[in-house]
Amino acid sequence: MAESQTPDADTKRRVVDALTERVREELAAAQASVEAEQAASELDPEDVVRADDQSQADDAGDLKPLFERSASRQQEILDAIEAIDFSETDVARPGAVIGFDGDRYVLGVVSDAFEVDGITYEGIAPDAPVAAAVDGLRAGDSFTVGTRTVRLEFVS
Template identity: 35%
Template sequence: MLSKTSLQTTIRNLQEAQLRQSRDAYAAYLAAARRDRTEPADQDQASREFGNAELAEYFEGPTRTYEAALKRLQSIDFGPKSRVEEGAAVQVDDRWYVIGVASQAFECDGVTYMGISTDAPIYKALEGAAAGDAVAFRGRDWKIQAVA
């Protein structure tokens, strides 16, 4: 039996773990990129510092993405659903998806799920469908087996 509470907790825990990892990587990068201020600076050092600042932005981006995903998860109603909408767990062609935020594949109660954002093209095709419906996406028919 599908436990939406367990599913919500698992996807939230996954996003929190990814946020921690992203923050740790960002902090480690910044610590390693700091210049020793006791050493004289030269043009090469200035160039490296500029490059390090640009690279730091790439580490910060995923952190902001995970923070936004966690905030979004807090506002999603994971109650029972009969149609594909935000907060639904959807079985499509023997694969399970959770509608709300994008995520990597994860296990919950022995079942593999993947998070889909409501901005994803596949969600636009699935939106509003019910169990038993078929939807077309990228030239293929997709069978909705279950919606919870």
């Protein structure tokens, strides 16, 4: 990837907006799952309750903590994204968009792959080994990933 393909400020803003929207959608879905599991676990005391109904309600209640943890994790990710400085930078740090090996990444955030303008980006968690390896580097600098040496193609 040539350095001329470095994301400009507008592209970077779209990347951050898409990332934030994706996490908000995942949070909303997780919260909806919590509410659905809560509703499924509550039986109407006015109704006749069969053993099978009680068993299904118990199962739904058992799943609720799992969905609550998922919602909590999504909220933590959203809070982290909202706390990061995504301003333009020429140094790899949380909030930078970087490129290496022909791929693009957002530093300091947990995220699966997502697309903006037909280009795929992924998040690199702040505690990931790659995040530590690139911290403070500039475009053109090299770093080691596993046993390979990789060149940082751009930093935005």
